[in-house]
Amino acid sequence: MQREEQVGKNLQQTDWPPRWVTEGSAYFLQNAIINSGDFSKYANWRMIAVGDYIKREGITSEFVTDFMDLRHYSDNWDSFNGDWNYFLGARIVETLVAIKGPGSIIDFYKLMGQRMGFENSFKNVFGVSYQDAVPIIAKAIADNWVTKS
Numbered sequence: 001m002q003r004e005e006q007v008g009k010n011l012q013q014t015d016w017p018p019r020w021v022t023e024g025s026a027y028f029l030q031n032a033i034i035n036s037g038d039f040s041k042y043a044n045w046r047m048i049a050v051g052d053y054i055k056r057e058g059i060t061s062e063f064v065t066d067f068m069d070l071r072h073y074s075d076n077w078d079s080f081n082g083d084w085n086y087f088l089g090a091r092i093v094e095t096l097v098a099i100k101g102p103g104s105i106i107d108f109y110k111l112m113g114q115r116m117g118f119e120n121s122f123k124n125v126f127g128v129s130y131q132d133a134v135p136i137i138a139k140a141i142a143d144n145w146v147t148k149s
Contacts, residue, residue, distance in 0.1 A: 017112060019077045020067070024089020025105055028097070031090070046090075059145045064088065064138035070118065070130070091141050100126055 035042035067080060067088055077085060096104060104125050111121035122130040 017109065017118060018070070018073065020085045020089030020092065021108075022089075023085040024091070024093040027086045027090040028093040032102075059088075059142050061135070061138040061142040064092075064141050065134055068092065068134045068138060088141070091145070092137060095137050095140060096126065 031042055031045050035045055067077075067084060072079065093105065096108075108121055108125045111124055112118060116124065119130045122133070126133060
């Protein structure tokens with residue numbers, strides 16, 4: 001579903017979503033679909049799935065900001081433990097869905113598939129530049145991670 005709008009279109013690297021968007025979308029949607037009728041189960045799964053990892057690794061807004069930096073396209077986010085693409089990626093996607101709704105993620109993929117690029121697609125869907133959104137998202141995630149996991 002995620003790649004349908006992009007496969008076979010000879011896109012540039014910046015037209016593809018960062019690795020954390022792809023993995024985080026899948027990880028977030030898995031929990032959202034399985035536990036769609038019960039928020040407490042959703043929240044519990046969310047905590048269990050990453051709880052020990054959070055305790056081991058901790059998280060700060062600086063870490064999230066660095067993680068979201070698009071300079072990591074050059075190594076496909078391989079400089080981070082791969083688990084972050086799932087756990088932190090899901091939190092970022094969850095934040096974006098909370099802001100604009102679940103359809104926003106599909107719209108985001110569609111625009112990237114039309115060669116709008118990641119940053120232009122982000123601005124078009126979410127109404128703010130990616131660079132302006134990163135520190136706000138990073139702070140919200142880090143604050144929530146510390147208090148609620």
